[in-house]
């Protein structure tokens with residue numbers, strides 16, 4: 001068992017839950033080292049180029065889907081502390097869809113309020129995120145915030161925002177009756193949340209503190225359609241599973 005009934009109830013009520021100390025510092029250091037090497041390669045081969053408008057953020061961009069090329073990252077993505085917890089949360093084995101490593105150096109933009117399933121459009125149901133803190137994350141260095149209970153909402157229609165303000169160019173307004181909760185996490189903590197939960201992250205306003213995190217998005221094994229990476233879903237054995245491209249949506253997000 002990975003979660004107890006109180007944690008499960010918290011998740012069902014609020015749409016997210018924090019599992020403390022899920023990963024050791026050694027494990028986090030190993031993951032960070034893999035991405036350091038990847039970063040050096042990207043810098044060396046021109047895959048990362050500095051943009052003077054965002055001098056730090058541009059040399060530490062988000063690194064997506066490296067689990068497809070690195071077995072240690074794939075093992076992390078399929079670690080039973082992530083997929084086992086999700087399995088107990090949703091009552092079904094999850095498939096891993098995508099991973100994102102964040103450096104989030106000082107002065108990085110945040111991500112305005114959004115729902116992950118707006119992009120992924122897992123159908124039926126939604127997608128799920130496991131977000132692992134590598135550094136302490138709080139309101140100063142770009143921590144996460146969530147709107148508790150908003151996972152019960154359908155997909156909402158986002159509006160476009162000024163790209164200079166948010167890393168994700170869409171945002172949702174906070175619906176009436178909801179409030180924002182600003183999360184604080186320590187290295188090794190993991191936040192699990194529903195793909196319909198309204199959430200975002202703050203700008204990193206600290207002087208010198210990176211806010212590294214590793215986020216993985218999952219869908220249910222019974223998912224019928226996803227708009228992204230339909231040939232790149234991994235089950236817990238590391239085998240690829242194929243799902244349809246969602247060209248003719250059965251339901252349209254409102």
Ligand SMILES: O=C(O)CCC(=O)C(=O)O
Nearest residue numbers: 102111116200201213215
């Ligand atoms: O880590 C962040 O800054 C944002 C993460 C997030 O919003 C997501 O993974 O959907």
